[in-house]
Amino acid sequence: VSRGVRLLMFGIGAGCVAAMFAVAFFRMPAFGGTAHLYRDLAVPASVAHQTANVISSVNFAQRGFDTLGEETILLTSVVAATVLLRPAPEESRIRPERTGRILQATTLVGYLLLPGDAACGVRHRAARPGDPGRGFPGRRDPRRRPVPGLRGGGLPGAGQAAPARPVRGRRRVGSAVCALLGIAGIVFSGAFLGNIIPSGTFGQLLSAGSVPVFNDAVGLEVGCAMAVLLAHFLQQDIIITAKSERARRRAQGGSS
Amino acid sequence: MNVYAYFVAAWLMLTGGYGIARSRNLVHAVVCLSICQSGTYVLLLAVGYQNGALAPVFGSTIKPSKRVVDPVVQAMTLTDIVVSATVTALLLALAVQINKRQGTIDPDELRALKG
Numbered sequence: 001v002s003r004g005v006r007l008l009m010f011g012i013g014a015g016c017v018a019a020m021f022a023v024a025f026f027r028m029p030a031f032g033g034t035a036h037l038y039r040d041l042a043v044p045a046s047v048a049h050q051t052a053n054v055i056s057s058v059n060f061a062q063r064g065f066d067t068l069g070e071e072t073i074l075l076t077s078v079v080a081a082t083v084l085l086r087p088a089p090e091e092s093r094i095r096p097e098r099t100g101r102i103l104q105a106t107t108l109v110g111y112l113l114l115p116g117d118a119a120c121g122v123r124h125r126a127a128r129p130g131d132p133g134r135g136f137p138g139r140r141d142p143r144r145r146p147v148p149g150l151r152g153g154g155l156p157g158a159g160q161a162a163p164a165r166p167v168r169g170r171r172r173v174g175s176a177v178c179a180l181l182g183i184a185g186i187v188f189s190g191a192f193l194g195n196i197i198p199s200g201t202f203g204q205l206l207s208a209g210s211v212p213v214f215n216d217a218v219g220l221e222v223g224c225a226m227a228v229l230l231a232h233f234l235q236q237d238i239i240i241t242a243k244s245e246r247a248r249r250r251a252q253g254g255s256s
Numbered sequence: 257m258n259v260y261a262y263f264v265a266a267w268l269m270l271t272g273g274y275g276i277a278r279s280r281n282l283v284h285a286v287v288c289l290s291i292c293q294s295g296t297y298v299l300l301l302a303v304g305y306q307n308g309a310l311a312p313v314f315g316s317t318i319k320p321s322k323r324v325v326d327p328v329v330q331a332m333t334l335t336d337i338v339v340s341a342t343v344t345a346l347l348l349a350l351a352v353q354i355n356k357r358q359g360t361i362d363p364d365e366l367r368a369l370k371g
Contacts, residue, residue, distance in 0.1 A: 010277035021266040032307035039326040047320045054312035054327035077342035084349040
């Protein structure tokens with residue numbers, strides 16, 4: 001379709017949608033009103049489980065299964081993006097010259113993140129020994145590489161300092177898988193998404209049972225997934241080039 | 257009856273849709289889609305709002321007996337944001353791939369989509 005026809009079709013469709021919105025909005029409870037049926041159910045449930053943050057309680061206890069599904073969406077999308085960002089047939093990965101160096105601050109941040117990553121790995125390994133997750137590339141050698149993802153200085157230097165072996169990408173995907181399996185291990189060890197940690201009294205720092213643990217695990221997974229995505233987009237820009245581009249760069253390097 | 261906030265959400269959605277319809281650049285279209293999705297955040301949060309109610313995080317000053325805004329829609333907004341971030345990442349990866357294969361990111365010039 002031509003541009004004009006497309007915009008006309010959009011105009012008709014948008015007009016209809018706007019009319020339906022208007023009809024719906026004028027029949028909805030008014031903005032700022034007092035009738036909130038879900039709130040009236042969620043808040044007592046959260047208080048009964050000693051969880052001060054009701055949103056966390058909803059996300060990680062009352063709707064925990066939905067959160068797990070959402071994390072699966074995240075994982076699937078990261079895997080899909082990884083597949084999409086592979087080199088095309090006419091492209092290849094270049095090994096970048098080691099012109100830069102990793103900032104000490106970057107290395108420090110990497111080391112500071114190590115305990116969290118290690119906890120993620122330990123949690124995962126302790127949760128389900130000998131489970132079918134062994135096949136994932138991120139776990140190929142758990143002794144040598146128990147910590148996936150954000151290793152010291154590895155990620156921010158992905159373009160410059162990282163060796164351009166394709167296995168790196170798979171490891172990063174594996175890190176997301178590990179985090180998800182870690183969550184699954186926690187989840188499956190009790191009743192499915194059941195609270196396996198005794199809850200304390202209201203107002204204590206760790207009174208909410210498994211909510212902070214689940215929250216932590218999801219946070220790690222989202223962090224790993226973002227790291228994977230960022231690393232792949234950076235690799236796309238820096239490491240992967242078309243062969244013609246590569247030849248051009250080589251010619252430039254030869255002449256200078 | 258005060259429904260102004262709902263119309264802000266609808267306006268965001270339709271504006272984003274208009275941007276996608278007249279887009280000449282796939283990255284621009286992805287950004288417009290993000291605007292569309294932010295309309296859903298506004299709608300969800302507007303549905304859960306209550307005049308004078310507090311944030312649904314209890315503590316020493318906010319007792320569970322106090323009125324709070326709806327936490328369920330806030331949790332759903334969080335879910336919404338994560339999902340929209342993944343959709344954005346996936347679409348941007350697709351745009352990169354389309355640019356490689358077709359040499360353009362103008363939707364009007366994509367030969368494979370022409371009938």
